[in-house]
Amino acid sequence: MEFTEPAMRPPQEANSLFLRATQGCSYNDCHFCYVSRGYPFMAVKPEDLEHEAMAYKPFFSSNTKVYLTGSNPFVLPFNTLKTYIAAIRKVFPNFSELSMQSRIDDISRKSDAQLKELHMLGLAQLYIGTENGNEEVLKLMNKGHTAAQTVEELHRLDKAEIAYTTFYVLGLGGKGRGKASGLATAKMFNQVNPRRITTTGMTIFPNTPVAEMLKLGEYFEATEREKIEELLIFLENLNIDTFYDGIHYLNSLNYRFANSNKEFKRRVLEDIREILQNYSDWELEKMVNRKEKHSL
Ligand code: SF4
Numbered sequence: 001m002e003f004t005e006p007a008m009r010p011p012q013e014a015n016s017l018f019l020r021a022t023q024g025c026s027y028n029d030c031h032f033c034y035v036s037r038g039y040p041f042m043a044v045k046p047e048d049l050e051h052e053a054m055a056y057k058p059f060f061s062s063n064t065k066v067y068l069t070g071s072n073p074f075v076l077p078f079n080t081l082k083t084y085i086a087a088i089r090k091v092f093p094n095f096s097e098l099s100m101q102s103r104i105d106d107i108s109r110k111s112d113a114q115l116k117e118l119h120m121l122g123l124a125q126l127y128i129g130t131e132n133g134n135e136e137v138l139k140l141m142n143k144g145h146t147a148a149q150t151v152e153e154l155h156r157l158d159k160a161e162i163a164y165t166t167f168y169v170l171g172l173g174g175k176g177r178g179k180a181s182g183l184a185t186a187k188m189f190n191q192v193n194p195r196r197i198t199t200t201g202m203t204i205f206p207n208t209p210v211a212e213m214l215k216l217g218e219y220f221e222a223t224e225r226e227k228i229e230e231l232l233i234f235l236e237n238l239n240i241d242t243f244y245d246g247i248h249y250l251n252s253l254n255y256r257f258a259n260s261n262k263e264f265k266r267r268v269l270e271d272i273r274e275i276l277q278n279y280s281d282w283e284l285e286k287m288v289n290r291k292e293k294h295s296l
């Protein structure tokens with residue numbers, strides 16, 4: 001089986017053993033998504049995973065962390081995931097942690113007992129595109145799950161002791177929905193326990209449904225000012241012990257800090273308020289040059 005999608009991983013997994021388990025996204029229908037579009041969802045056979053792990057054996061320690069590729073390998077049935085883990089254990093009997101990406105509804109399809117068992121077998125962390133806490137925005141972007149479901153499924157991961165890093169897209173709802181999104185997303189995350197919340201700024205890439213919505217006048221992009229205002233209201237209201245990571249080439253402001261570090265956070269909030277007050281709209285747009293990136 002030949003994968004055509006370039007393999008990607010979150011920066012936190014830079015030192016992990018990187019195994020090509022799946023490509024693409026089984027859902028592939030979020031209006032804003034440019035990542036897996038054009039790549040059919042495919043999964044390798046467990047024996048192929050074992051062969052791949054074997055090829056890397058000389059280069060990784062026996063207790064390496066392992067990351068499985070693809071936009072949502074966690075969609076695979078429980079038994080397939082168990083067979084994958086067994087294949088990796090054959091080659092790396094002491095691997096320390098397994099991580100992969102998941103959609104919220106991929107978690108729904110596993111029972112509590114199955115989640116717990118996967119954790120006992122080595123599944124340590126899921127990376128999840130929760131995207132936004134505003135129900136209207138999730139519907140507009142055809143995300144395929146609600147914010148209420150996000151809270152419910154993340155609670156189930158807590159119970160199973162599986163950690164999670166979540167992705168949040170600033171400006172996803174477009175013009176006029178920034179502040180409501182920031183507040184709703186903080187309220188959503190305040191009910192759960194993400195290890196890390198990473199953000200990126202909404203960017204409209206060609207050949208996506210949202211690009212078509214833009215042309216038809218059904219969607220209007222949020223300005224950079226509105227995205228920053230959304231970030232401010234989000235951070236002001238986020239009160240859990242987590243790590244905020246806004247370092248991304250599609251963000252105009254790149255902050256990274258532990259949310260429990262109150263003094264550092266106070267300075268970040270002050271900085272954002274000063275930027276909003278002292279920079280013109282044009283200067284804020286230049287900070288990220290988004291138009292050059294999406295070439296629409
Ligand atoms: S679930 Fe993720 S990868 Fe799949 S279509 Fe939506 S944003 Fe893209």
